[in-house]
Amino acid sequence: MFEAVNLQLTAGQLLQIGGKNGAGKSSLLRILAGLAQPDDGEVFWQNLPLADGDFPQNLCFIGHLSGIQPQLTALEHLEFWQAAFGFTATDGFQVLATLGLAGLEDIPCQLLSAGQQRRVSLARLWLTTRPLWILDEPFTALDQSAILLLQHKFTEHLENGGAIILTTHQPLTQHFPAAQLLELAYRW
Amino acid sequence: MFKWLDPYAKPETLYRICGLWFPWLMTAAVATLLLGTVWGLAFTPADYQQGDSYRIIHIHVPSAIWSMGAYSSMAIAALIALVWQVKAAQWAVGAIAPIGAVFTVIALFTGAAWGKPMWGTWWVWDARLTSELILLFLYLGVIALSGAFADRQTGAKASALLAVVGVVNLPIIHFSVEWWNTLHQGATITKFAKPSIDASMLWPLLISILAFGLWLAALTCLRLKTAILQNEQHRPWVRQLTASAAKEG
Amino acid sequence: MVMFKAAFVREWRLLARQKADWLNPLMFFLIVLTLFPLGIGAKPNLLAEIAPGIIWIAALLSVLLGAERLFKDDFRQGVLEQLVAAEEPMLAYVLAKIVSSWCSTALPLLLISPLIALLLGLDTAAWLAVLLTLLLGTPLLNLLAALGAALTLSADKGGILLALLILPLYIPLLIFASAAVDQASLGLDYSGQLAVLSAMLCLALALVPLAVLKALKLNVG
Numbered sequence: 333m334f335e336a337v338n339l340q341l342t343a344g345q346l347l348q349i350g351g352k353n354g355a356g357k358s359s360l361l362r363i364l365a366g367l368a369q370p371d372d373g374e375v376f377w378q379n380l381p382l383a384d385g386d387f388p389q390n391l392c393f394i395g396h397l398s399g400i401q402p403q404l405t406a407l408e409h410l411e412f413w414q415a416a417f418g419f420t421a422t423d424g425f426q427v428l429a430t431l432g433l434a435g436l437e438d439i440p441c442q443l444l445s446a447g448q449q450r451r452v453s454l455a456r457l458w459l460t461t462r463p464l465w466i467l468d469e470p471f472t473a474l475d476q477s478a479i480l481l482l483q484h485k486f487t488e489h490l491e492n493g494g495a496i497i498l499t500t501h502q503p504l505t506q507h508f509p510a511a512q513l514l515e516l517a518y519r520w
Numbered sequence: 521m522f523k524w525l526d527p528y529a530k531p532e533t534l535y536r537i538c539g540l541w542f543p544w545l546m547t548a549a550v551a552t553l554l555l556g557t558v559w560g561l562a563f564t565p566a567d568y569q570q571g572d573s574y575r576i577i578h579i580h581v582p583s584a585i586w587s588m589g590a591y592s593s594m595a596i597a598a599l600i601a602l603v604w605q606v607k608a609a610q611w612a613v614g615a616i617a618p619i620g621a622v623f624t625v626i627a628l629f630t631g632a633a634w635g636k637p638m639w640g641t642w643w644v645w646d647a648r649l650t651s652e653l654i655l656l657f658l659y660l661g662v663i664a665l666s667g668a669f670a671d672r673q674t675g676a677k678a679s680a681l682l683a684v685v686g687v688v689n690l691p692i693i694h695f696s697v698e699w700w701n702t703l704h705q706g707a708t709i710t711k712f713a714k715p716s717i718d719a720s721m722l723w724p725l726l727i728s729i730l731a732f733g734l735w736l737a738a739l740t741c742l743r744l745k746t747a748i749l750q751n752e753q754h755r756p757w758v759r760q761l762t763a764s765a766a767k768e769g
Numbered sequence: 770m771v772m773f774k775a776a777f778v779r780e781w782r783l784l785a786r787q788k789a790d791w792l793n794p795l796m797f798f799l800i801v802l803t804l805f806p807l808g809i810g811a812k813p814n815l816l817a818e819i820a821p822g823i824i825w826i827a828a829l830l831s832v833l834l835g836a837e838r839l840f841k842d843d844f845r846q847g848v849l850e851q852l853v854a855a856e857e858p859m860l861a862y863v864l865a866k867i868v869s870s871w872c873s874t875a876l877p878l879l880l881i882s883p884l885i886a887l888l889l890g891l892d893t894a895a896w897l898a899v900l901l902t903l904l905l906g907t908p909l910l911n912l913l914a915a916l917g918a919a920l921t922l923s924a925d926k927g928g929i930l931l932a933l934l935i936l937p938l939y940i941p942l943l944i945f946a947s948a949a950v951d952q953a954s955l956g957l958d959y960s961g962q963l964a965v966l967s968a969m970l971c972l973a974l975a976l977v978p979l980a981v982l983k984a985l986k987l988n989v990g
Binding site: 674699 | 916920921923924925926927930933934936937938940941944945948969976980983984987988
Binding site for chain 1: 787843846
């Protein structure tokens with residue numbers, strides 16, 4: 333599917349993958365996250381092939397599927413993630429309040445709006461201490477304030493030596509000093 | 521481990537090998553098939569008990585044997601596919617399954633046709649017959665699963681896994697059916713012990729068995745070739761192949 | 770262990786909020802059992818003779834009915850893909866799913882087994898055999914159903930396909946479980962059948978979760 337993709341990402345860097353619909357952004361992300369295997373070529377994490385190293389323990393992947401179960405509340409989602417992904421104990425209420433979801437902690441997620449559900453899904457970024465984030469269209473359905481909030485979070489993460497790979501249609505409004513841009517195009 | 525398998529697992533190489541073998545296997549299969557059936561059907565003496573109807577053995581027994589042989593080879597391919605992630609082995613699973621299923625149907629059908637004059641009924645819940653029927657269900661499951669996915673690769677992998685699960689279960693199923701059979705009915709009909717077979721009948725039977733095996737191998741080669749082309753159609757080597765074929769044609 | 774608990778609690782919350790998921794298979798079980806006497810005739814002798822078979826066929830159909838939902842939501846909503854990507858203790862997740870599915874689909878069958886015995890005219894000894902075989906056999910049903918659910922996860926028509934794949938694998942269980950109940954109703958010893966059932970359960974417990982794991986990964990990848 334891809335030809336001649338060659339890139340390198342170091343700590344503190346952000347990689348933005350752009351391209352038209354169907355250019356293969358999500359497929360590339362899935363390969364980078366180790367969910368799919370490339371036909372040819374290899375992906376390395378700290379000089380080790382993905383399958384050999386401790387890559388999965390360093391990764392926080394949020395795909396274009398939200399991971400939200402409609403019947404569960406926001407707080408229950410956070411509880412599950414904390415236990416399932418070994419996130420260090422952080423106050424769930426606090427995180428949800430930061431995301432502007434105060435007062436909505438105990439409502440089943442199916443009653444929340446799409447943007448609010450997206451915020452719940454992104455709450456993982458506030459819980460995790462993992463260095464590499466791979467995010468597929470994180471800004472979908474978010475309003476301006478949430479987009480700003482998320483970009484602040486990105487800056488903070490990059491300053492702490494993390495790395496981010498994300499796809500997005502819209503240009504980032506904030507300036508990231510160490511940002512790379514990879515534009516994919518579909519070729520017949 | 522299995523480093524020696526690696527070069528053969530490359531789709532391109534495997535395609536060439538299959539192409540090379542197919543004509544030989546096919547020729548041998550047709551020749552032995554003709555020899556075995558003509559000898560078996562026309563030139564062997566009739567059975568003193570069963571008359572001429574026993575002659576169906578030359579089709580029934582080989583197909584029954586190879587219906588199980590095909591399942592074993594499919595399961596081995598599936599295991600290779602799962603453990604060493606060999607794509608060509610996944611395709612081999614999909615290539616063998618329908619052939620095995622057809623062999624199973626032939627075995628069941630000829631069994632029924634043989635049963636009618638011998639036992640007076642088309643079907644009895646005999647342990648072997650029941651096991652063979654369940655084998656058919658397992659084959660159909662593998663085939664149905666491989667075709668059920670939008671993504672062909674997922675289908676191939678899932679059916680490989682199912683084939684391995686099936687081969688673990690087959691002995692258990694066979695044993696339990698046998699046990700159930702002895703529980704439910706006496707050994708009246710199941711007492712279908714093969715009488716010591718005369719050499720004049722044995723030879724054509726052995727040749728038929730060989731013929732069905734060659735036939736299975738030839739068909740597998742052919743289907744595997746097709747599967748490789750289908751799955752690799754966008755690869756440069758296939759494009760080259762089709763381009764040169766178009767030029768010649 | 771943390772993962773097991775988290776996934777288990779999550780599953781129970783979901784079951785508590787989607788009661789149809791476990792109530793419907795139970796009702797299905799009862800209705801199928803009701804249909805047999807209506808279709809075959811309600812002579813007590815006949816009923817007692819076919820009871821083991823129909824109890825077990827109804828049980829395995831109802832477990833299959835409840836199986837499709839097992840991983841479907843987590844797959845659709847991307848939970849599975851996140852778990853696979855982060856390579857979290859997936860085995861604990863799979864086990865939690867299977868245990869909770871047993872609790873929600875098979876445990877109710879055990880609880881209403883006295884009622885079934887009454888309906889089909891089984892005596893106490895036969896009822897005890899039904900209870901024991903259900904206890905040993907239903908975990909096996911759930912394990913294999915989970916395997917089917919995982920295999921057909923991203924298939925187009927998962928539900929019916931799941932049944933086609935898994936029903937042949939249920940045959941040994943059906944044979945031994947109904948034979949045990951049969952023996953019991955004749956007043957014979959059936960410890961042999963129970964031993965075979967336990968052996969099959971042990972084998973399945975060791976192998977099936979791994980196969981489920983593999984199947985989940987290949988559906989996500």
